[in-house]
Amino acid sequence: MAESPTFRKPDRYKMSGYRAYNFKMPERYDASRYLRLCQVPLWHRTVVDELERENRAVAILDVGCGTGALLVRLAGAGFGSLAGVDLAPRMLEVAREKLAASGARADLRPADAEDVLPWPAGSFDAVTMTGALHHFYRPLDLLAEVRRVLRPGGRFLLVDPCFVAPVRLLFNLYLRAFPHDGDFRFYGASGARRLLATGGFDCAEPRRVGLWAYFLRATRA
Secondary structure (H helix, E strand, O other), rough: OOOOOOOOOOOOOHHHHHHHHHHHHHOOOHHHHHHHOOOOOHHHHHHHHHHHHOOOOOEEEEEEOOOOOOHHHHOOOOOOOEEEEEEEEEHHHHHHHHHHOOOOOOEEEOOOOOOOOOOOOOEEEEEEOOHHHHHHHHHHHHHHHHHHHEEEEEEEEEEEOOOHHHHHHHHHHHHHHHOOOOEEOOOOOHHHHHHHHHHOEOOOOEEEOOOEEEEEEEOOO
């Protein structure tokens, strides 16, 4: 397949995700049933509501920004210093079109967030990530980069799908053998909180978001 990149930290989940999100999904992702079923707009509203108390000049990075839906909402809420990163360059092309159509701007860059986020240390006051944690084969490498680009005391706001333990176990066993669109491992809310604590973050109690997700607010320790 054309345009297959060489990643410095390759794995089959990453390549599965790249093929899906760079080739199959860019033009149809925003109309997918997944967004409605998992209540993704509610995830975005939760993150925006959490940031409402912040000064609108804060710098925000959205990791796994996809087609830019959260960035558009943040811009609509008055935040102006926005950036986004995604593994799939073609998803970013769609994001640029959506941002331009809404009159918003963001610094969008393709990169492997498990490897190096292409910004200097301490560049952001907040990092957001919705619906992406379960894609990362090396989540502690991701968290090290998120921590690096956050300023001291900066916040990491995370939303990810959550399923009851038996279903989550079956999903994860299946994904070991058959990567699906880059999915690697789904976490329960408490498991995700422990992961972030291991990665150097102070985490508040998780809370449920809609039917299928949890929200975690963490601070760079």
